[in-house]
Amino acid sequence: MWEALVNLQPELIGLIMVGVMLFAIFVGFPISFTLIFLGMTFGLWGFGELVFYLMTLQFSAVMLEQTLAAVPLFIFMGILMEQAGLMERLFQAVQLTLSRTRGALYIAVLFVSTIFAAATGIVGASVTILGIMAAKTMNRSNYDVQLSAGCITAGGTLGILIPPSIMLVVMGPILEVPVTDLFAAAIIPGFMLAFLYTAYALIRCQLNPNLGPPLPEDMQPESMIDVFKEFVLGLVPPAALVGFALGSILLGFATPTEAAGMGAFGAFLLTAAYRKLTWKGFKDALIKTLEISALILVLVAASNFFGAVFSRLGTPTMLTNYLLTMDLPPMAILVVIMALIFILGWPLEWVPIVLIIVPILLPLVEQMQFDLIWFGILVAVNLQTAWLSPPVALSAYFLKGVAPSWDLADIYKGMLQFMLVQLFGLVMIMLFPQIALWLPSVLSQ
């Protein structure tokens, strides 16, 4: 018995490792360390003490990967923007402008979250700040709680799709495609989703006016000139920052990592210009950037190690060959892959999926000769649903945190509606790859 275990085929050991992983991470120990333990244990079983050296080499490789230096920079940029309260101002501006429209607050929330998405890559910040700014007003205006919660959470998820996006920065090296191409490919799907959300909310309002009545009289603006002024002043700072970060990539100043540096620097200047820069706030931003970066990047290193053990055991090759013998058409395999990612998105967040699951599927995807940029965007849009799938959907808790009067069940129900809209968008991109691929092909000419 013991001998049979020791001499088990390495490929099968890898399979057992992944099976155990799916249970082990739900023990609730920090995922990074769980992956390290699993990789070490199963690697030791499969190929002996060399696994410890593999750990060191993989960790060091992540430390030296220059493209990932964009991660802390984009995070810092997002935190500074949010500290400065610049987004709050933008929201008020849009809200005033659209004060007489039915369902106007939905438009305002989604418009602001789209701009916000283009300025940062942080979802939680988006959801929370919109929750703070909009929830009270939505309550007062007798807006439907479910639809409101759905709009805020769905709008918030746009941040990880519309560039700059940390998820795409992390995904680029995994797929071995330029991050700039992924950025370009994500822009149209991002706006398409924003449009779909808005359309959904407005159609619901048309069918049932009680879901989003116009702004009450006492909140209506006095003069159109004030509205216009507020609109311009609210829109300029985030637009400037988007220009700084994205513009430096698109206009040919910088690589994505350098652009992240420009964005972080731009956010710093902007915060200073708005006199929102304090010594304490700055130090706070630094330490929070460190926390989130360490969380993401240690996990990147840990899952790279886990993946390297898996690959050293030979399991991916075996799995790919097995799936290929099933002789399904490529589209069917793509649907299976997407379903798998979607299902894993319920219990997991995007980080472990991008880092652990995607590399496992990648050899198969390459065998099918799918366009990797298209595939990357499909994964990204798919993973946005992970933010909208309760119960493991942190955005629900952020929103509950800032809108305590909203029932968690209502927030869940609202999210689920928009998750369906999201899935509709995913199917669109699957059927019409040009939604993702057109812009990068134009930009490279």
Added chain:
Amino acid sequence: MAEPIKPEELEIADELIAERRSAIEAEMPPDMPDWMAKTIRGIDIFNLWTGKMAGWLLLPLCLAMVYEVIARKYFIAPTMWAYDISRFMYGAMFTLGAAYTLSVGVHIRADFLYRNWHPRTQGLVDSALYILFYFPGLLVFLWMSIDYAWDAVSRGERGMDTAWMPYMGPIKTVLPVGIIFLLIQGVSELLKSLYAARKGRWPF
């Protein structure tokens, strides 16, 4: 109606953070032995300090990128060093910051089962994992990474990704240092879990 929300006090940035706690401000419970309280606080303060130091590495990282972009775009004078400096700063930053991040409970957990358990169970599971896996695993990792860093130092190894060819010893030495910080923090975390396992509640 719950208490009013003060936006400036919210931890809005930590979207991925399942829980957060801090031994720095927290009162240690009175039924905790003195040596335990002192150890926990001492270690957490030590790694708060290492975290603060590591956080500052963002500055040279950001400035190197800005300098490179401007020098290259407007002065056709790209640097030899910006590329390497940026990845060294970034690599050192998260490696040295990992221990601090553990101390504030930020490393993400898939905790939708875990958070419903009794603190006693949570403490038991965590203690067992720290003792059985965390310390042995990281000790071997430390041993290997010292060997790895020593190779780079003793050979005077240089980076081959750029024409600058910087010495790799310093950045590779950061790895064992970061692991040592993690091991030290592990002691504090183990004590917290042991306390929870014994008393049925977390110290803070």
Added chain:
Amino acid sequence: EVKIRVQSVLPTKADEIVMLKDFAANVAQLTNNEVQIEVLPDGAVVSGRDIMQAVDKGLVEAGFAWTHYWSGIHPAAMLFGSPVAGAGVGIDNIAFISWFMYGGGKELYDQLWDEMDLNVHGLMLQPVGPEALGWFKEPINSMDDFRKYRFRTPPGIPGQTYKDIGVASVAMGGGDILPALEKGVIDAAEWCCPKPDSVFGFQKVLKHYYLQGLHQVVVNADIYINGDVWNGLTEEQRRAMEIAADASLIRSLGYRIYENGKALKDLTENHGVILHDTPADYFPAYMNAAKASLEKNAADNEFFAKVWQSQKDFADLAVPFWAGAQASNASLGQAYAKQKQQQ
């Protein structure tokens, strides 16, 4: 049966991998399938820059890259992988093989791994050069023109030498190069030779191509086998691998001329790529800077000095003959190419 897994630093479709598999097939045949070489792609087990450490420790049985890839561990690796500007004494890739086989190169090459304190055995497999100067946004007529452009240079001493002659050399990861060219972050870049360059896609963005360059006149790819694995082979198996390796030298030389030729024809005829002669003042400038750099390294490092001396001794003996004989071939070939162009 012995299984040797080789992790390379290249994607699976690269020409180097095609020829590596050709070598593997020959080894299998020569050993009655007792020695099986399996090629793993870049990043399969460790990242490219860690392959040597991984082979040394036995994490993979073998690695495949260019010798100069390891110049960071020992500067003399450059003299075997890509002696800058032909080692400053005009050694081209055929002359390099002559030095390697008969001029004492192989003995020094075997010694290199001990100097690095690595437990590996190397077999030289694929001479690739000469590499092109590179791709430019606009034609350049002199070094002054060259200095106006942001140029993505190769790493290491060949790149440093560009910095030394005042070129605005930019460091950049491989994945960033093409987008950076598309967006104008940089204006010029080098990679390798017509075939790999066209696979890379430079022709989509830049049209002015310069074949004659000095930074990597010779480029050699080799395989490194873990010392214990190598010593565990039988005498016959080791001999079989050495013979297959020698065969690979000439097979890949032939293969690359053919493949690069096809690629260049495709580039100029179907993609509007314009070939230019490199400005004359480039050669003395680069050559002198390279020589200075070689001299500095020789002064700093004993083994480096020893290898370079061996190359200089060889050049003394053989380069006048070989360069003289080659000159007629080159001018004849150039005349034919010009004639074709005018037709």
